[in-house]
Amino acid sequence: MVLQDLGRRINSAVNDLTRSNNLDEKAFDDMLKEICAALLSADVNVRLVGTLRKSIKASVNFASVPAAVNKKRLIQKTVFDELVKLVDPRADSFRPKKGRSNVIMFVGLQGAGKTTTCTKLARHYQTRGFKTALVCADTFRAGAFDQLKQNATKAKIPYYGSLTQTDPAVVAAEGVAKFKKERFDIIIVDTSGRHRQEEELFTEMTQIQTAVTPDQTILVLDSTIGQAAEAQSSAFKATADFGAIIITKTDGHAAGGGAISAVAATNTPIIFLGTGEHMMDLERFEPRAFVQKLLGMGDVAGLVEHVQAMTKDSAGAKETYKHIAEGIYTLRDFRENITSIMKMGPLSKLSGMIPGLSNMTQGLDDEDGSLKLRRMVYIFDSMTVAELDGDGKVFVEQPSRMVRIAHGSGTTVREVEDVLSQHRMMAGMAKRVGGQKKQMQRAQDMMKGGNKNQQMAAMQKRMQSMGGAGGGGMPGMPDMAKMMQMMGGGGGGMPNLGGMDMQSLMSQMGGLMGGMGGGGGGRGKGR
Template identity: 45%
Template sequence: MVLADLGRKLTTALRSLGNSPVINEDVLKKCLMDVQRALLEADVNIKLVKQLTDGVKKQIDLDNIGTGLNKRRVIQTAVYKELCRICDPGVKPWKPTKGRSSVIMFVGLQGSGKTTSCIKLAYHYQKKGWKTAVVCADTFRAGAYDQVKQNCTKARIPFYGSLTEPDPAAIAYDGVEIFKKEKFDIIIVDTSGRHKQEDSLFEEMLQVNNAVEPDNIIFVMDASIGQACESQAKAFKDQVDVGSVIITKLDSHAKGGGALSAIAATQSPIVFIGTGEHIDELEPFETTKFIRKLLNMGDIEGLIDKVNQLKLEDNEDLKKNLQKGRFTLRDMYEQFQNILKMGPFNQIMGMIPGFNDFMNKGHEQESTKRLRKLMCIMDSMSEEELDSPEGHKLFKNNDDGSRRLRRVARGSGSSPKEVFELIDQYQKFAQMVKKMGGMGLFKNGDLSKNMNMQQMNQINGHMAKMMDPRVLQQMGGMDGLKKMMQQFNQSDGSGRPGRGGMGGLGALGGLNFK
């Protein structure tokens, strides 16, 4: 997870407030020392750490906190606000405009993940309907053009580059002009990686900048270089007008705090964070959501946004089945597909309060592998088995059911026991959908907003039976599950009441299958 070690240490420091019978100056001082230690160990600049603790102290006057106010909550809120301030320079990030070609130039150190980030950003905008292209102006690193060619071809992103032209400014200019004539919305220019001590490469960066006159310059920052982030970021800012920052390698390095320090040096907003090597592992950065996840507070609204992006309401067959209380194995297969489309498991689970600690890299790989295994088992089933409204009965009818179990197990390279476990989980989920349909909770494919407390408790009980006990325990038992479902069904990602939705329930239920 993003800065997982720092998040755990900060959460532990704040949680210690709850173990103190009385909140006084000594308890506050110890809590802030723990917060300081956690930030310094994560390579956050010492000046920023001091600013944070000074800011917290200014906000808190224990003697004058009004009666009825929770002192623990006041301290936690103050730390949260100061962490947000560190990550937010108060500058609005640049945004492209429809109807005109926008040029984005990437700069950064060698090995910072700059080329990969170029293609990730092009793919991100492409998914949102923008016409994007990439220009490879990196003539310094061997293999840069081949990397761009291979990844852009795979993602179906147009690209331009040259293996014979030695002048990166000429390549950048020609590529931008070609894509402008073809009315591309976003043209991303990749440049050579450079170091503040390499004057010739910095001069080359200025030449590319003058040739393409970019609308936005993005500085790609490797979280793993620690305290050096700040001086490097300042060197780039002194040479070109850095307008945005992308932080990479936060998934693999616990000491990512140095990257946060560089925000003060560039006074530029973080726009994205790289959370993995795959093309879709680029997360839009929002300060409040980032800090909430860092402190293990979750991001329910972000999770709902992910679900809503799938446009599950367009699936008329599933809507009709849900309204009738029917749920087939094929419906479950499609829900598993939707979960995988939502993005890497570590991102999804990090959006659920309390799951930062649970979904480490091992659990993520285990869960993804488990889902794909279940889908492989269903790939070996017949049309009749997948589409039967009570598919579990076909596998549990004496000799015929045993033959089906063995056949599917052979076809999927699994054991009859694994097939039986899948059928058992499907049966529980189908029973829950049937009960919900009988209650009349699905309306136009969405959960009715008029769900009463008794109905909510019944649904929570069914979901608890389906979930891995470890997951349920991490959520805080039944109380945690109730709280999460209430949040999910009371928000549509914009803060307004609304829409858990048929896909939302299916995705959450599927995420926690054993």
């Protein structure tokens, strides 16, 4: 992702400070310099960087921080909170409603990816039960209608356009009227762009807006435009008064922080990030989750949504979940995890969602990651039914089995050993999860017989004493009261996230952490 290097540099600066034996004001200033340098090199606006630096300095005043407060935790939390403020305009975006026609108009410069993003957004809403349609009002660019037609046909989304009508406002009005008559929920209007801001472009945008009266206007910004983002977004805001931003091409390698400037310049929320060329490569933007992902803390909510979409009908996943709940984790469960991961898309897309994995997979491209996972499956496929359904101890008792499996899978004994080692680690985690479930169930039973508020308050107080920093704990994590509320709806005692509890999440994703953690296996020839 465009901002991956930025996240690593910020994370490294904070970690270097918190590991330092001499945590003084000079070390703190050095950390701030590195964070600011990282943001500037990513093309974040200079004024924004200066504001961020002042805010962090004001929040962590060494002279006034009480001795009892954990300074390291305070610094971590402050950096996290200020980065969230940087990308959060605290403004609500439009939410379409079913049962009525919601017209969404796209604006932006040519080459930003408007047409592709229109189709991605239409498909996003379509998969959520909305009846969606596309209108091509771009009569300026040759081939614009053909591109939208091709994308819409591939995504099975109705579309409207004209090869003869040259007035974009007329095409837009006709298309919107047609789909309103047919009772479509979402009607997305694609407009033309230019290579630069021109009077004709802005005049055309206002004419189309007058013709279709959109419920929402979205500005599409190319993430690689750098410092020009602020001026560009301000000019479009003054003319089109857009209510949301979608940033595209965040899967590139150029500096992409400049697009963040558009948030501050226009006080407008980013609603999606374009992360690739495929129709599914559109991620919902949420400030706290974005910063968590940026700093390698993962986006668990996004991960859960992704896992649910991929595994909701998997019989193997349900069986693995049942085992995890019982504290059991067989080699077959591990194989189910790996095959689930392979269906979920590129490793680079998943790694940012899983806490800590983005650092573990640094330097490992999608092709190498996929090859590693495939070779693990070859190893599982060379095992007997009894070996797959066992706990792996038979390989310790009879090492010759590993030689047989290496020969049968076209891998090395070292790779087989790595897989078995990773399985033991995951089996240990499963055992702990099973035990935690029982403990939490007992805790819930106890709370039923006493004063729940008092017990929550007592647990919260203990958490604050452990966390320092005013009870903030790790950034992005819920406090104990919220956590206990989550446990109450967790279907068995584990915290619930978006309809899937943590046991289920582990059962689906646990194998990936183990699968990538070995890294030391030899690379024999695959099949």
